[in-house]
Amino acid sequence: xxxxxxxxxxxxxxxxxxxxxxxxxxxxxxxxxxVLIAILCFFLFFLRSYCSYALDIVILFFLVMGGLExxxxxxxxxxxxxxxxxxxxxxAIYPMFFFFKEFGMIATLILSSLTLLANFVxxxxxxxxxxxxxxxxxxxxxxxxxxLFFAVNNxxxxxxxxxxxxxxxxxxDTFALFTGMAFGKHKLCEEVSPKKTKEGAIGGFFGALLxxxxxxxxxxxxxVLVPILPQSDxxxxxxxxxxxxxxxxxIYVAFAVIIYFxxxxxxLAESWLKRKLGIKDFGKIFPGHGGVxxxxxxxxxxxxxxxxxxxxxxxx
Numbered sequence: 238x239x240x241x242x243x244x245x246x247x248x249x250x251x252x253x254x255x256x257x258x259x260x261x262x263x264x265x266x267x268x269x270x271x272v273l274i275a276i277l278c279f280f281l282f283f284l285r286s287y288c289s290y291a292l293d294i295v296i297l298f299f300l301v302m303g304g305l306e307x308x309x310x311x312x313x314x315x316x317x318x319x320x321x322x323x324x325x326x327x328x329a330i331y332p333m334f335f336f337f338k339e340f341g342m343i344a345t346l347i348l349s350s351l352t353l354l355a356n357f358v359x360x361x362x363x364x365x366x367x368x369x370x371x372x373x374x375x376x377x378x379x380x381x382x383x384x385l386f387f388a389v390n391n392x393x394x395x396x397x398x399x400x401x402x403x404x405x406x407x408x409x410d411t412f413a414l415f416t417g418m419a420f421g422k423h424k425l426c427e428e429v430s431p432k433k434t435k436e437g438a439i440g441g442f443f444g445a446l447l448x449x450x451x452x453x454x455x456x457x458x459x460x461v462l463v464p465i466l467p468q469s470d471x472x473x474x475x476x477x478x479x480x481x482x483x484x485x486x487x488i489y490v491a492f493a494v495i496i497y498f499x500x501x502x503x504x505l506a507e508s509w510l511k512r513k514l515g516i517k518d519f520g521k522i523f524p525g526h527g528g529v530x531x532x533x534x535x536x537x538x539x540x541x542x543x544x545x546x547x548x549x550x551x552x553x
Contacts, residue, residue, distance in 0.1 A: 266525030281396065289391055289467055296386045301327050302529040303379040306519040311371055314514045317364055318372040322353035326376050334387045342384055349376055379530065382537050385544045394547040395470040400452050402543050405496040406535045408448030409441040416440020430508040442497050449493035457485045495546060499538040507534035
């Protein structure tokens with residue numbers, strides 16, 4: 238959650254020695270946002286009607302780039318994580334998921350862990366025990382968590398689960414930001430993120446409820462998105478809501494609460510991680526927005542939570 242008043246950006250000095258206009262940086266940031274949203278909508282609402290696996294390309298990109306950004310951040314801090322086990326996970330995860338689903342994901346984690354242990358034994362004179370744990374942490378956060386998005390995209394929620402993650406997280410962040418700017422007085426967790434406030438957190442909760450309400454109206458009440466959905470998505474939605482409007486409302490409220498808490502925890506966790514690593518951003522791949530990890534902060538805990546939620550509902 239970003240419920241804080243942003244400080245004025247550091248002035249950029251031009252080649253003439255004059256400060257560049259602040260409007261320029263805002264234009265870059267807004268342009269990047271528009272491009273990212275357009276690409277995401279293209280994958281979700283156009284390509285998905287032909288092939289649900291298309292979004293897996295985007296997920297794999299975020300998984301790989303997020304893992305490399307975390308690795309580089311640890312290296313800059315002075316840690317010495319092993320690169321080979323990380324690469325093994327990146328290369329193996331999607332083929333293993335595609336053919337074996339959850340079993341393939343577990344097998345990939347085991348394979349990369351065995352590679353890590355072998356690396357540690359072979360290079361024991363050049364590495365400390367802490368490097369073993371840094372590397373395993375790098376694999377789990379963010380790569381294992383993000384890899385569960387493959388399951389959400391293809392059968393554990395499908396488009397409904399994806400939009401719940403994206404929209405509810407976005408609304409939580411947005412409402413937390415503006416509520417914090419307008420009314421924020423009491424610190425939420427000052428040691429972790431000094432600018433986040435309790436008032437912003439309360440605003441974020443109402444944003445989560447509004448986001449879930451929007452998805453409920455689009456899917457369950459008015460069926461606006463149903464005509465463009467592949468059959469697998471429609472069956473997933475029917476199995477979740479069971480045709481009961483009252484039951485559906487309860488499901489969406491539960492979604493809002495779960496994603497609100499996971500969004501908040503994920504954002505605080507990344508803020509604390511950045512503070513410990515001594516960095517402002519994990520990367521610069523998205524102009525005006527930082528790196529992949531900077532975009533995943535609010536989602537990284539919501540992905541496994543939504544996956545588990547859908548799997549439990551489907552079993553019940």
